[in-house]
Amino acid sequence: MKQEEVNLCQIQEWYPKFKSVSIKTLIHELPESFVEYLLDDHGPFLLPVSVINEDALPNRIHNSEEEEDYQVSEGSGDEAEQPPSPPSFPELELKIKESIESLGGAVFPKLNWSAPKDSAWISTTGTLRCTSFSEIALLLRSSDSLIHDLCHAYDSCSDKSLSRPPNFYLALRKWYPSLRPEMEFRCFVRDRLLVGISQREVTGFYPALLEKKSALEVVIREFFMDKVSQTFELENYTFDVYVTMDDRVKLVDFNPWGAFTLPLLFTWEELEQNCAEEGHGVEFRIVESQSAVRPGLKTAVPYDYLATGPGSGWDQFLRNADQELERQTRRDRPGLQKLVVKISLFWFCGSVLQSSPPASHQNTLFFHIFVFRWWVKYLIQMIHL
Ligand SMILES: Nc1ncnc2c1ncn2[C@@H]1O[C@H](COP(=O)(O)OP(=O)(O)OP(=O)(O)O)[C@@H](O)[C@H]1O
Structure with a gap:
């Protein structure tokens, strides 16, 4: 696959030519500061401050570990660490507000290629329906599958020269509540x-x-x-x-x-x-x-649990988890010990799921190879520490 093929499948590229036969959509270029906000996984999870007072959601999703960290540093006599102030994107927020209004009050958000489908559970409706900037920010910021768009879109290209597109876009699509x-x-x-x-x-x-x-x-x-x-x-x-x-x-x-x-x-x-x-x-x-149904939640194992090939949910999950763990446990032996135990448990549970039909032999092999490499990597790190 060539980069050009991946590029032409971005919504900001194809939509203008197919506007009349597609879902009504308004597209905004995202400022780099917002892209950095989406990618930042070091600080606490802060939602942007709404300049128009549309914070339908609490500003801070509590993270008990981080809060403990703050308490420890305050109580220890060290210079008290100031929690970072929440970000704010006033221009973008205003443009998004106008677009939501002109699309009838509710939208389905997506980036250049993907929608944050994996974070629907976090919204109050359990869907990707958004009526405000803070709802959109929450879905985008909570999604792991968007990491694909942000960092790995060109990974399968034979002529890969870019790690990411020069610009990211937010497509707001008119919300259709009853798609069958x-x-x-x-x-x-x-x-x-x-x-x-x-x-x-x-x-x-x-x-x-x-x-x-x-x-x-x-x-x-x-x-x-x-x-x-x-x-x-x-x-x-x-x-x-x-x-x-x-x-x-x-x-x-x-x-x-x-x-x-x-x-x-x-x-x-x-x-x-x-x-x-x-x-x-x-x-x-x-x-x-x-009987030909691919397993879903109501029957057995969800299809996404069985598809483990490149690009599947498992693939993205394993890669993201690996990067995250690498950051967290670089110099921490007890952490690594716990991690090796957790990976072993994860491997066991994954194997049980993978043994359900109709997991394909190729998918299962991919899963085992990936987890095995992962397990060995952290085991070796632990031994050497
Ligand atoms: N405007 C909309 N209103 C309501 N639901 C929508 C809307 N657009 C898409 N959907 C639902 O969300 C699903 C995913 O949409 P879309 O294909 O745009 O996301 P995606 O991340 O590109 O998915 P994939 O990676 O599978 O191509 C669609 O199958 C459809 O059921």
Whole structure:
């Protein structure tokens, strides 16, 4: 994959060309100070001070360890450490407030490529719906998956020359409260031909989709031919769509072919193979029965727990955890001892999850190799300390 492919899948690049067939979105360039705020994981977790008094949330998420630290230094007679003052981004906050109002009062936020899906649990609604700057800041600041956008977007590029894009953008998309998950699809394009379509929500069986499948394939193909294929510059890519009740197709997102993009009900090998076969048409995959459901919370193990390949939740989690632990435990023997025990427990629990079908052999191997390297690294560090 080339950097150019990753770049063209950024929302600020594709959205202007597909505005009329996508979700209404307003995009703001982020000041570098805000990017630094998102990346700062050393200080306490502070939310920006609202200049327009829209702090729907407490200014400080309490962190008992840090508070103890402050108390110790105050009580020890050392010069009392002043807690850092909360940051403030008045210009950005005002622009965001205006955008939220013009988008109907609620938005779905995302950066150049990704939305902070992993931090939805922290919001009061359990979703990515935001009505103020502080809600957006909380979701962005709490997300681990955005670290991918901020630091690792080009990691899979064969011509990697950048560690991050020169600018980051915040896309505010009009909030749609009742998107039906079964009507979202990921479409795979190879050599400018549509080769595959997959149900996006792979953890559910939706009987109604069985009847609608042929009609959906027609509208999605037409949409690709009329609106996407001539306009999008890349030869290989994926795009996500939402089909409305009255069969209108809305473009949700573009992603590069391979690497960090999940192939959902396909594997990348299958998709490559489909393309190699002459005259191969579009293959449309949906979950065809309850027994074919990829495990979700209601059935067994969530799909995200089983997908461990590069770019998956596990991959990002393990890499972020590794970086974080490295920072915290560099010179601390008891900390390292605890860590080795924790990694062993984590390895054990992960192995149990990984033994549930349909974890693939390749994914499981990736998981074990990663954790094993991790475990050995900290064990050696501990022995040498
Ligand atoms: N405007 C919106 N209102 C409500 N929900 C939305 C909106 N836009 C997207 N979603 C939901 O959030 C999900 C993720 O959106 P999106 O594809 O933009 O995020 P992403 O981080 O790029 O995801 P991926 O990495 O899987 O491509 C969508 O599948 C959809 O269900």
